[in-house]
Each structure stands twice: as C-alpha cells, then as structure tokens.
Amino acid sequence: MISAKTIERLFLYRRLMTDLIKRDTRFVFSHELANMSQSSPAQVRRDLMTAGITGSSSRGYDVVNLKSRFDEILHSSVQKAALVGIGNLGRAILSYFPHRSPAVEIVAAFDSDSSKTDRIIHGIRTYAVDNLDQVVHQTDVSLGIITTPKDAAQTTADSMIVAGIRGILNFAPVPVRVPAGIFIESLDLTTSLEKLAYFSRRPH
C-alpha cells in the first residue's frame, strides 16, 4: 500500500509529466523532478521506487513511461462528484474545476436556497438539497464536496453518506465526522491563511 503522502506527490509528478511531454522533454533526472516539485532528489527516487518505476543512471527517467505508470497507479477512471452549498466558494469551485483533472467530474450542485436551484451554473445543473439522495443514486455519484456554512457541514455530510457517497471533500471550517470506510479530506482556507500568518511573522 502506497502512503497518502506519496500518492499526493505522484499526482503532482503526473501533472509535471504532462507539461514535460508538451515540451517534448524525453527524460528527467531525480534532481530535476525534485526541483520542479519542491522536494528532494532522495524523496523523488524513493517515491518512484515505491511506484515501481525504474530509470537509467545516465539519462534519468523516461517521461512517457513515468506518466503512464502514474496513470496506472492513480487510476484515472473518472468519478462523479456532487457539490453542496452554492455560495461564493461553491460557485468558484464549479467554475474552476472542470477539466482540471482526469479523475473527477462535478455533475451536480445542491443548495437549500431555492433561488439558487434548478438552474445551470458554469455548465452544472443545480438542485434542491432534498433531491440529493435521488440524484446521487440516479447518476452514480460517488464523491461529495461540502461548501456550505459551517453549521450545515455535518448534516450535509450525513445526507451524503446516506445517499451512498464514498468520499467527501470538506471546505467548511469545522471537522466533520464520518463512519469508517468513508474517506474525508478537509481543506480549510481559514486555517491555511492563519498558518500563513503565523509562520510568516519571523524568519523560521
């Protein structure tokens, strides 16, 4: 089993490979990849070893080979996602995300405010939250994105899980509790900014 940290880096490497392929670069050394990914050569080699990739000591790693091995590991078969909470942040994600990743496609958005529903926003249809269960089942959605205010986060997660969602990305600034077997990732902009403020205060 490959660790989450490593997987995260593999996703990054994969995107870097896409760029390199566009630029017709054939080979990379671990120190180049480290440079591009703000990592260390040893880390890169270790990651690639974990991924079962082998390079050549004179030319480095074959870019196309890397890319296809990454695709293999990262299973780029698309999964559908539903977003709940069509506020500013939700809308930004709806507009930002399409075509950014081969792994995820946002297919529906939900809100409790009826003035925001039954429309198309950035190409994505919006529904009342009451329809969550139904839409998730009908369209085989497996991922949920929470961009609600914090008070609604937990209940939203609960509904998602009841509807059969397997993983949740939570943008609300509160931790959300999920049963074992459901993947939860929290991405808290407030904490990120606070961390930024804290560590920028003095040379660290």
Added chain:
Amino acid sequence: MISAKTIERLFLYRRLMTDLIKRDTRFVFSHELANMSQSSPAQVRRDLMTAGITGSSSRGYDVVNLKSRFDEILHSSVQKAALVGIGNLGRAILSYFPHRSPAVEIVAAFDSDSSKTDRIIHGIRTYAVDNLDQVVHQTDVSLGIITTPKDAAQTTADSMIVAGIRGILNFAPVPVRVPAGIFIESLDLTTSLEKLAYFSRRPH
C-alpha cells in the same frame, strides 16, 4: 519551537473554544476536544502540554484559559494580505474570507486585466499588478495570496517577494519556488480532489 502540525491544530482548537465559550461551556476533557477535532485524546493532551497548558483531572481543561493561551501563542495581531489574480477563485476568496480570522486581513487585490482593476470587489480595492510593489509598501502588506493561472504563479511570487512580502499562500496548481526565509504554503484544489477520488475508490 512548536511544530507546524501542532500549530495547525492549535488554530483549530482556538476556533472550537470560541464556539464553546458562546455556548457557555466552562470545561472540556481531552476526549471531548478530540471528538470535536477529529483527533485522539492522547494527541490533544500532547498538544496542550506542548502549548504549556495544564488541566484538572476531574474537570478537564478550562475553556477560557485555553482560548487565551492559544491567542497568546498564535499571536493574533492582524497582518495584511494582498491577493493577486481576480478570477473566480480569487473573487470567492475575497468574498469568503473577511472576518473569518483575527490573524489576517485582505486589503488589496491585483490583476493584469485592466477590466478588473480600479474597482471595489467585496469591499476590497483592486489594482493593476504594476502597482503591487507600491501598494505593498504603502500599506505595509506582509502576506500574499496567489490565485493566478499556473503560468503566472512563479512570476507573481517573485514580484511579491521583491515587494517585501514574508509569506505566500499559493492556490495555483504548481509548486512555487521561494528563497529561504519566505514562508510558502500551497493549497492545491486539484490535488485535493484527486486525492479524494483516489482514496474513495475502495475501502482503505
């Protein structure tokens, strides 16, 4: 020196304390705090110990005391931030962030597209990027937020650093290189979603 991981949790605990105080809760046990923060009792106790906080074995920890100790450690004196890249994501952050944290205040936004500048968006004045240096100096901005497309991320970061910014929060899906002494935090929505997709595929 307190580790970054711990600091991050302290920020979270602080927000939880704010909620508890509102609800007139006087004391918390480590297992309650663990529950609220999706952590473990041992982790909480360790963090509080690191923060130099001491509790009572019968009542737990004094909420107000915790809060004020957190404020002390996390230095809530406000720092000013500038955002570069007024796209959907940038705008969402401009609208989302105000009043979320006592630590950071976004005071200016920049873009290279003149149709987006010299206006007020969500209460924040926007400028042409050419004015970055000047505005940063005049208003004593110390933090930068990058929400540009990925090709502009590195040059934006470079300009920020020249202008004297101490820390950068990068939303562009590419790593950004900064000299030592500058704090950089990357928050990559694409990677988060991809990670979500990956780990939701099967029970893990």
Added chain:
DNA sequence: GTAACGCTGTGATAAAATTCACAACGGCTA
C-alpha cells in the same frame, strides 16, 4: 581498454509524529 563521472536503487539511519500505558491526582461514595 580503462579510468573517471554522475546518476540510480536501496539498506540503513535519522527525524518527526503519534500512540501507548501508567503513575498520580481529585473528587465522589459510603
């Protein structure tokens, strides 16, 4: 051919983060 170079692959090591496990304590009960 052979020496020298720079890189990979990886066991070993170190460092960081988390969890275990338990002595010590305060308060409650009787």
Added chain:
DNA sequence: TAGCCGTTGTGAATTTTATCACAGCGTTAC
C-alpha cells in the same frame, strides 16, 4: 476514612516519513 473512578501529564514505544550514503552501472573521455 478508605476505596473507587475517570482524567491528566508524560516517559517510552511505535509508526510514519524523510534523509543519508554508497555500491553498482552505463556513458564518456582518452
């Protein structure tokens, strides 16, 4: 008072993550 219970505080152990350091190999230089 004595005994029990649930919690803290923390050294020690464990687990996870990252780095070191070097043997071995393909390539080039001569």
